[in-house]
Amino acid sequence: MAILLWIILIVIALIIIAFISYFNRFAILENRIENSSSQIDVQLKKRADLVPNLVEAVKGYMKHERAVITEVTNARKVLVGAKDLGKKIRAGDALQGALSKVFAIAENYPNLKANENFLQLQNELSSIEDKVAYARQYYNDSVLDYDNLFSTFPGNMFAGLFGKKQKDYLKIEEAERRVPKVSF
């Protein structure tokens, strides 16, 4: 009798431990996704903040490239106004595309390319481009870990119990995957 009681107690204790540990695991992974999305946000904001300086630096040299510069300013406006992560990322990509055009055209302006200020901005923006890519990658890695826990046993049981939903990866649009074309 005593043995049976012990077995019941141990089983209950195990269930409680599993319950707590899975609850925490889901919470940790959700926080990671949350954190990685704010990382993307931070980098996109940095990119947006550097754009006015770049436009200022470039304006004097690129007098005949109004269209490209307007594209950059407009893309920045869209990015600053964007509310949710998906829109922000799309706007950020559009801005990056416009910036790439500016840097490609800058190749034709030796004076601009020798400008210390411009070079530093170019370096910073290209390192931000790397960081945005890394942040998106980390977001997808975090989603992968979450979805693995979500879809494998016994995580899937607890997921149902806690009312968790599957998370989606960030996808790169087919059109954006192509390298932006620059016409002179």
Added chain:
Amino acid sequence: MAIQKNQARVSFYDQIARNKRKSFFLIAIIIIVIVALAYVIGRAYGDVFSFLIIGIIISLIYVTIGYYASDKLALASVNAREADRQKYRQYYAVVEGLTIASGVPMPKLYVMQNSQINAFASGRNPKTSVVCVTTGALEKLSKQELEGVLGHELSHIANYDIRFMTLTAVLVGMIAIISEIFLRSLWFRSSDRDDSKGAAIFMIIGVVLAILAPIFVQLVQLAISRKREYMADASSVKFTRSPTGLVGALKKIQNENINPIKPEESKKISKTMAPLFISNPFKNSDITSTHPSLQKRIDILERM
């Protein structure tokens, strides 16, 4: 293209899982050796505990220093300086990018004067971690290759390898100290006590174990270190999403080992530091090496 990418992903996650399992077994073996050693010594000595107490005090001091000061000792022993943010802009930019990719907090960055391509990470947890590269690595590696190498170091941090390696080093040191004290205490043992036959047998087992255990544990430590290198290579690929950079860097290191420029520079590095580096600063490529052969690492990376 998409299928290929998927396969790569599965294989490096597999690699990580496999290495974690093997490392766990190796740690278990080390713990079993310690327990066995303690048991046999206890049986052989029955009531003589004073040497055990001395051993515990020494090992506690050893653990504390090893745990809290290992990174500072490591940096001081190679004469590393904190990296200047203005001077080493690319170094900072690459590590910042990788910390975002890996979710690891930003480590403190150091540079050591050495023309060999090498790097190591240390610290007791990701928050107090440090990364150090040689000036040779910063000069000779392209940005992509530097990314591969630093990704390798950051994965040592992300996987708690830095703490794990320190703890294993501490355990190995502890077993060596206990064995040493046990062997030495035999000199002071009075022979006129009425030894039972059982105690004498345990005494012999104790002597054999005390001699073999440190050697055995050291081999286990080296094996752990090698496994961790494969794992760090795999994680580096996970962070940078491409093995090209790390493969390029390892090939450059391989070339350097074949035609060493300044062989005397490796003498400045303490042997106990070897497991921390991305490639062994000393050239011994057999069972006593802390790192797998570069060729083997390159082969595995090229298959990813």
